[in-house]
Amino acid sequence: MTTPAIAADTRPWRDADAPPFISIRNITKKFGDATAVDDVSLDIYRGELFCLLGGSGCGKSTLLRMLAGFETPTKGQILIDGQDMATVSADKRPTNMMFQSYALFPHMSVERNVAYGLLREGMSKAEARARALEMLQMVNLEAFARRKPHQLSGGQRQRVALARALVKKPKLLLLDEPLGALDKKLREKTQFELIRIQESLGVTFIVVTHDQDEAMTLATRIGVMSDGVIQQVGEPREIYETPTSRFVADFIGSVNMFEGTVGPAAPDLMRVETADLGAVAVPPVSGLTQGQTVYLALRPERITLTRSAPEGRNDVVRGLVLDMGYVGHLSTYRVRLENGRMITVTQSNRLRDEDPISWDEHIYASWNPAAVRVLTQ
Numbered sequence: 001m002t003t004p005a006i007a008a009d010t011r012p013w014r015d016a017d018a019p020p021f022i023s024i025r026n027i028t029k030k031f032g033d034a035t036a037v038d039d040v041s042l043d044i045y046r047g048e049l050f051c052l053l054g055g056s057g058c059g060k061s062t063l064l065r066m067l068a069g070f071e072t073p074t075k076g077q078i079l080i081d082g083q084d085m086a087t088v089s090a091d092k093r094p095t096n097m098m099f100q101s102y103a104l105f106p107h108m109s110v111e112r113n114v115a116y117g118l119l120r121e122g123m124s125k126a127e128a129r130a131r132a133l134e135m136l137q138m139v140n141l142e143a144f145a146r147r148k149p150h151q152l153s154g155g156q157r158q159r160v161a162l163a164r165a166l167v168k169k170p171k172l173l174l175l176d177e178p179l180g181a182l183d184k185k186l187r188e189k190t191q192f193e194l195i196r197i198q199e200s201l202g203v204t205f206i207v208v209t210h211d212q213d214e215a216m217t218l219a220t221r222i223g224v225m226s227d228g229v230i231q232q233v234g235e236p237r238e239i240y241e242t243p244t245s246r247f248v249a250d251f252i253g254s255v256n257m258f259e260g261t262v263g264p265a266a267p268d269l270m271r272v273e274t275a276d277l278g279a280v281a282v283p284p285v286s287g288l289t290q291g292q293t294v295y296l297a298l299r300p301e302r303i304t305l306t307r308s309a310p311e312g313r314n315d316v317v318r319g320l321v322l323d324m325g326y327v328g329h330l331s332t333y334r335v336r337l338e339n340g341r342m343i344t345v346t347q348s349n350r351l352r353d354e355d356p357i358s359w360d361e362h363i364y365a366s367w368n369p370a371a372v373r374v375l376t377q
Contacts, residue, residue: 011235012045013221019082021046021204022067022172027076029062029228036062038228039076049198049205051215054225055251060208063225064174067206068097081171094171100180102161104149110136111145114164121168135163138197155186159193166201175207179214191217212252216240224248245377249297256303256343258296262288269369272296276341277317281369288376295375300346302371305333305363316366319343324359333357335365 012018020043029037037059044050052060065071067078069090078085080094104113115132119125136142139159149157158178165173178194179187191214198205209215215222216236224231224239224247232239232248243249246257260280263271269281272294280296288294309316322342323334326349333345345365357363 011220013043018045020044021048021081022206023077023079024063024067025077025079027063027066027078028074029059029066029071030074035228037066037073040228040230042223042230042233044204044206046204047202048220049195049207049218051207051209051219051222052225053209053212053215053222053251055210058225059228060225061176064097064176064206064208067172068095068174069093070097095174096165096168096170096172097174097176098161098165098178100177102149102157104157104160104164106149109146109148110141110152110160113149113160114167117164117168131167132163135167136160138166138200139163139193154182155190158182158190162194162197166197166203170203172204172206175205177209178207179209179211187214188217194218216252224251226251241373243297243373243375246295246297246375249373249375254300254344254346256298256300258298260294260296262290262292262294264290270374272374276337276339277315280315280372282372282374283369285374288374292376297373297375298343298367298371300332300344301330301348303343303345303365303367305335305345305347305357305365307357307361307363309364310366313366315369316364318362318364321357321359321361321363324357331356335363337365 022044024040024042027037027040028035040063052063054060062071066073069085069088085093105116108116111129111132114135115128118128118131133142133145136145139162141156141159141163144152144156149160152160179190182190195218207218219236221233221235222239223233226247232244239248240252243252249255250257258274258276260272260274263273263279265284268284270284272280272282274280274296282296317337319335319337321333322336325332328349330346330348333347335343335345337343343365
């Protein structure tokens, strides 16, 4: 394998002077009175595996189709490698698109499916065949070159579609829910295959997905979309650990959210008064005023459950375990606090003792101040 296109210590988006490979500037797309994409601006860098993440109807696929040239923006500008795409038709753009359905030709062999686009462009049969076999080797399907699509598994068809999309050596590959048709186990395996192929070729990938786990696994960065707007852009860890809004915190993983008001500040901590948890200590946040409404986001895995009250901890609440779900590597607890509020807690089963906490137990839930994320919107 060649060196990854984006090395861990050379993330270009952290360099204010790095030129973007794709510049999306104030793009809006309307269908009649409905706005699918609303004034989106976004920079994506060469060699990235960028994920557009959001629920159905959020505008992510429409944005992808505008990059491909299948939809025309109502207003705004798209530049790819410095070239304005406004007058460039879909077939002339340095892009290729892989659809969720794969759209393979059922009457053609795997090899002919992959070579089809090259032959349409006038490449000789010998050269097109050689290029197709090279791509099939890349996706570990050279032994299946003469088979028809119906003779392949879902994962194999997905890799044929990927080979066909890459065979023309696009600068940018657009993938619309590429793993959506696969079962959970195969999808997880294929995610790492996709990363390996992308790193080997150095092609920039933009992946549209509604699956948070998929985006977190694949992406160099994620753009979270809702209602046609990019809500936050960041590296997976940044999106999960430091969301900038309640929407992002709730959309990515599971979270317990509490409303409160800003209380007095100390040198190293700030107090937030809440109805559900009482006074909560949190790291200081600049720009807040006393009495201001804020929201506290607390991930379930950052909460600790104990049978006795932990010593030296201020942020402790008492509750009753109502439900417990065992999912192998972890257990999920639904705990009703004394004021009736429900919270969710997850604990690793690797850390559980011989007498784990179970249903109908009175417990104490505690956390460190650093575990709490303070949000203003």
